[in-house]
Amino acid sequence: MRRKLAAGNWKMNGSRTALAEVEALIAAHPAPGCEMLLCPPATLIAAMAATAKGGPLKVGGQDCHHKPSGAHTGDLSAAMLAEAGASHVILGHSERRADHGETSALVRQKAEAAKAAGLVAIVCIGETEAERDAGRELDVVGGQLAESLPDAATGADTVIAYEPVWAIGTGRTPSEAQIAAMHRFLRERLVARFGEGGEAFRLLYGGSVKPDNAAAIFAIPDVDGALVGGASLKAGDFGAIITALGN
Numbered sequence: 001m002r003r004k005l006a007a008g009n010w011k012m013n014g015s016r017t018a019l020a021e022v023e024a025l026i027a028a029h030p031a032p033g034c035e036m037l038l039c040p041p042a043t044l045i046a047a048m049a050a051t052a053k054g055g056p057l058k059v060g061g062q063d064c065h066h067k068p069s070g071a072h073t074g075d076l077s078a079a080m081l082a083e084a085g086a087s088h089v090i091l092g093h094s095e096r097r098a099d100h101g102e103t104s105a106l107v108r109q110k111a112e113a114a115k116a117a118g119l120v121a122i123v124c125i126g127e128t129e130a131e132r133d134a135g136r137e138l139d140v141v142g143g144q145l146a147e148s149l150p151d152a153a154t155g156a157d158t159v160i161a162y163e164p165v166w167a168i169g170t171g172r173t174p175s176e177a178q179i180a181a182m183h184r185f186l187r188e189r190l191v192a193r194f195g196e197g198g199e200a201f202r203l204l205y206g207g208s209v210k211p212d213n214a215a216a217i218f219a220i221p222d223v224d225g226a227l228v229g230g231a232s233l234k235a236g237d238f239g240a241i242i243t244a245l246g247n
């Protein structure tokens with residue numbers, strides 16, 4: 001049985017004052033029926049983990065370097081995130097693929113580094129609008145899945161987040177049929193590669209998930225939760241999504 005996961009990605013937003021939202025979220029959801037995770041900027045991981053006090057809210061990073069240490073100015077290793085209090089790390093988000101030229105091959109190395117440090121990797125994949133318009137979304141996303149996942153990945157240490165690039169921050173979402181088709185395709189690919197173990201990977205949907213569309217998205221087969229951007233910044237909005245998922 002795959003445990004549902006509500007993951008929030010604060011991206012480059014938030015400051016210490018925003019930890020009041022985290023306190024409100026924890027107070028409103030002391031025993032959520034799903035896993036609850038927030039990934040703030042790295043500067044806030046330790047403070048957020050202290051606020052979470054080992055309770056149900058987990059804290060994650062938004063990226064890590066693929067090496068354990070060395071001359072990589074400005075980067076953070078997976079072990080550093082773990083030491084700061086992270087249990088998860090988002091990898092290969094489309095904004096990092098676009099802004100920093102991250103390839104699926106690099107994402108795979110980062111996922112290996114995350115696993116070595118004991119972090120759960122949330123590996124992001126998704127097509128652009130032009131790729132979908134050209135009918136290439138399965139090829140593109142299938143390729144990203146194949147190339148980004150290490151051979152040793154398991155459902156215990158790896159989560160997949162399907163995020164169509166054109167749905168991120170736009171207020172647009174794919175139809176329920178389009179999400180269902182993509183998640184079914186991803187499940188088939190995972191089972192083809194990992195056998196029965198492929199059933200254990202959680203598949204999150206991401207891209208303009210809001211309180212008013214969350215329940216409909218979570219009712220789609222093989223949607224095991226969401227990776228939420230803008231709506232994870234406010235305790236009320238993220239809390240409503242958590243409630244829709246299983247509280």
Ligand SMILES: O=C[C@H](O)COP(=O)(O)O
Binds near residue numbers: 093168171207229
């Ligand atoms: O990581 C989160 C996604 O990029 C979704 O962002 P959004 O919910 O603001 O569309």
